[in-house]
Amino acid sequence: MIVAGIFFAFLGLGLVIVIHELGHFFAARASGVEVEAFSIGWGPKLFAWKRGGTEWRISAIPLGGYCRMKGEEAFAAAIQTKAETIPRDPGTFYGAPAWKRIIISVSGPLCNILLAAVIFIAVAAVGTSSKTYVNRIVLASDYPSLDAGLPGNSPAVKAGLKSGDIVLEAGGEPVLDFTDLQGLIQRSPEKDLPFVVDRDGQRLELQVTPFLDKESGAGRIGIYPWVPLLVSEVSPGSAAALAGIQPGDKIVTLDGKAISNDIDLRTGLVGQPQKVALGVERDGKVLDLSLVPNWSDKKEGPFIGLSFQLATKVSQSLSLGQAIQAGLVKTGSTIGESVRALGLLFRGVNILSAVSGPARITYYAGAIAVDAVKENGAIGIMTYLDFLAFISIALFLMNLLPIPALDGGMIILFIAEILKRSPLRTKTVYAYQLVGTIFIFGLLALALTSDAFHFFPSR
Numbered sequence: 001m002i003v004a005g006i007f008f009a010f011l012g013l014g015l016v017i018v019i020h021e022l023g024h025f026f027a028a029r030a031s032g033v034e035v036e037a038f039s040i041g042w043g044p045k046l047f048a049w050k051r052g053g054t055e056w057r058i059s060a061i062p063l064g065g066y067c068r069m070k071g072e073e074a075f076a077a078a079i080q081t082k083a084e085t086i087p088r089d090p091g092t093f094y095g096a097p098a099w100k101r102i103i104i105s106v107s108g109p110l111c112n113i114l115l116a117a118v119i120f121i122a123v124a125a126v127g128t129s130s131k132t133y134v135n136r137i138v139l140a141s142d143y144p145s146l147d148a149g150l151p152g153n154s155p156a157v158k159a160g161l162k163s164g165d166i167v168l169e170a171g172g173e174p175v176l177d178f179t180d181l182q183g184l185i186q187r188s189p190e191k192d193l194p195f196v197v198d199r200d201g202q203r204l205e206l207q208v209t210p211f212l213d214k215e216s217g218a219g220r221i222g223i224y225p226w227v228p229l230l231v232s233e234v235s236p237g238s239a240a241a242l243a244g245i246q247p248g249d250k251i252v253t254l255d256g257k258a259i260s261n262d263i264d265l266r267t268g269l270v271g272q273p274q275k276v277a278l279g280v281e282r283d284g285k286v287l288d289l290s291l292v293p294n295w296s297d298k299k300e301g302p303f304i305g306l307s308f309q310l311a312t313k314v315s316q317s318l319s320l321g322q323a324i325q326a327g328l329v330k331t332g333s334t335i336g337e338s339v340r341a342l343g344l345l346f347r348g349v350n351i352l353s354a355v356s357g358p359a360r361i362t363y364y365a366g367a368i369a370v371d372a373v374k375e376n377g378a379i380g381i382m383t384y385l386d387f388l389a390f391i392s393i394a395l396f397l398m399n400l401l402p403i404p405a406l407d408g409g410m411i412i413l414f415i416a417e418i419l420k421r422s423p424l425r426t427k428t429v430y431a432y433q434l435v436g437t438i439f440i441f442g443l444l445a446l447a448l449t450s451d452a453f454h455f456f457p458s459r
Contacts, residue, residue, distance in 0.1 A: 010062050012388045014040070016115065016395060017064030023111030024067045024104055025054075031100040034070040034091045041065055069093040069104075075433075078426045085423040098414040105407045105414070112396040113331065119389040120334075121327030127317035128382040131310040133178035133225030138163045138263050140222045145270045146263070154222025159208040162199065164226070169196035170208075177313055178225040185210050187337050189219035217341065227262040230309040238305020243291040245280060245306065252286060253279030262308060269293060269302055334393050342397065404436020 018040055028035050034053060039045065041059035048057040059065070071092020078086045088095040096104070140146065141157050167175045171193040175181045184193070189212035197204050210219030229251040234240050245251075253259060254268040255277050268276065278289045293302035318326060400408040413432060417424050 008384065012384065013391065014063050014065070016112065016388060016392045019111050019115045019392070020108040020395060020399070021065050021067040023107040023109070024069075027104040027107035028067070028069050028093070031096050031104055032091065033093050033096050033100075033104065035067060036070050037066075037068040039065045039068075071095060075426075075429065079430055083426055086426055086429065088423070098417045101414045102411050105410045106400075109396040109399045109407055112392040112399075113335075116334070116389040116392040116396075117327055117331040119327075119385045119392070120330045121323050123382045123386050123389075124315075124318050124326040124330075125320060125323035126382055128313075128315045128386070130313050130383050132313040133227060134166075134311050135168070135175045135177050135181060136164065136166045136226035137161065137178075137181075138224040138226050138261055140224060143263055143267050145267050155209050155211055155220075156222040159195065159206045159221075160204075161195070161197065161206060161208070161221075161223070164199070165204075166198040167195060168198055168203075169194070177311055179313065182225075185221055186216075186218035187340065189213070191219070224263055227308050227310070229259065229262065229265060231306055232309040233307035235305035235307075238303065239292055239294050240305040243278065243289045244287075245278075245289065245291075246282070248282070250281040251278055252281050253277075272302070331389075331393070334390060335397070338390075338393055338397055403439055404432045404434075405440050406436070409436050 021038065025035055025038055037055045037057060039057040039059045041057075041062045042064065043060040045057040045059050048055050050056070069092070071087070071089060071094050074087045074089070074092060074094055077083075086094045093101065093104070137156075139154075139156055139161060141154055142163050167181050169175055170181055170184050171188060171191075173180070173184060175184075189210050191209065193208045193210070195206045195208050197206060208221055210221045212218075213220045231240075231245060231247055231249045231251070234245055234247060251259065251265065254265060256279075257268070259265055259268060272295055273293070275290060275292050278291050280287045280289050291304070293304060295302050317323075399406050400411075402412050403409045404413070409432075413424065413429065
């Protein structure tokens with residue numbers, strides 16, 4: 001599984017980056033700029049061939065790639081020779097008019113948007129299937145023994161929500177499962193959301209305002225998903241297997257106390273008991289079983305070896321016309337949500353927690369692919385592709401940030417040249433790029449530090 005995860009991670013992220021570089025390649029060729037080399041991967045080249053004046057390479061490190069245009073080294077040469085301006089020979093990058101260089105720079109990010117749209121359209125056309133929680137909730141405030149990291153009076157409590165409520169609508173949108181609800185809450189911090197809930201057959205309308213979680217940068221209201229205690233899988237040799245629990249069983253009591261969801265079970269194990277008594281319903285009868293939890297990792301909680309039955313979320317395949325419309329709408333909404341999420345970083349959010357670096361993104365890409373295929377077979381690939389579309393849009397936004405050394409920073413440089421109506425001085429470009437390079441290395445260090453804290457949290 002680890003090898004499969006690494007394979008899917010490198011394949012997917014490599015595809016996103018290569019598509020970006022292909023955007024630069026085709027725009028450069030169309031603008032009359034020669035492309036000396038296009039590499040799939042980084043580092044030493046394994047093998048290469050020449051076609052159309054470009055050397056195509058397969059390199060040793062299978063993650064992303066690069067597009068090297070003729071004349072890119074002219075900048076370094078101008079600095080060494082102390083030339084007033086960068087040489088602008090025909091067929092070179094700097095020899096092209098500034099407006100063409102803008103097109104070349106913006107074409108990479110635009111190809112990432114195109115890739116995301118194509119993926120969203122394909123996913124809508126094929127359909128998806130994934131495991132999720134039902135749209136029934138549990139209030140975190142009902143379980144003070146769990147560290148929820150929430151303010152004393154959570155938004156859910158203020159709004160009048162109760163454990164067991166079934167959320168039918170939120171923010172004017174239908175809620176089919178907990179994934180729908182969680183996504184809406186996460187992207188709506190400090191925004192009033194009208195809720196429609198079913199409470200014991202009664203329809204209620206409530207107003208909920210998620211707070212901004214400074215650690216994750218997402219909205220939260222203080223709820224958990226309601227997971228019924230209907231057993232779907234039992235790990236061989238686990239505490240549950242040794243206790244005699246079987247798939248299809250329903251856990252109804254813990255030490256004589258009635259329980260109805262997995263939070264009840266988890267809180268019943270607080271205090272690390274050596275043995276607990278479970279009432280298990282099987283074939284209409286309640287059996288008394290004895291469970292000895294495995295406390296090998298006390299911080300993570302006991303390993304019992306149980307999986308509970310989840311709902312299956314199925315998105316039906318759409319016709320081509322419907323899929324195109326749905327894919328384009330999702331592309332636009334994802335860009336909007338990503339821009340709003342970027343803005344939250346300037347509102348006191350803990351960047352070390354909220355921002356994922358390259359290691360974490362690679363890990364997530366592999367884990368999502370493996371888990372989705374394991375749970376749903378080949379159709380699970382659609383969930384993986386959906387994740388890659390989000391990464392592609394993130395790459396689009398990141399590269400268009402007005403930061404020197406990124407595509408957005410280069411575009412600003414070329415716009416300045418157009419306004420000045422003459423080439424910029426080499427010293428000016430050098431100072432601009434130096435600031436950008438320092439900034440990029442700072443961001444990389446921040447991202448790597450964020451990854452380190454995520455994978456190796458302080459004990």
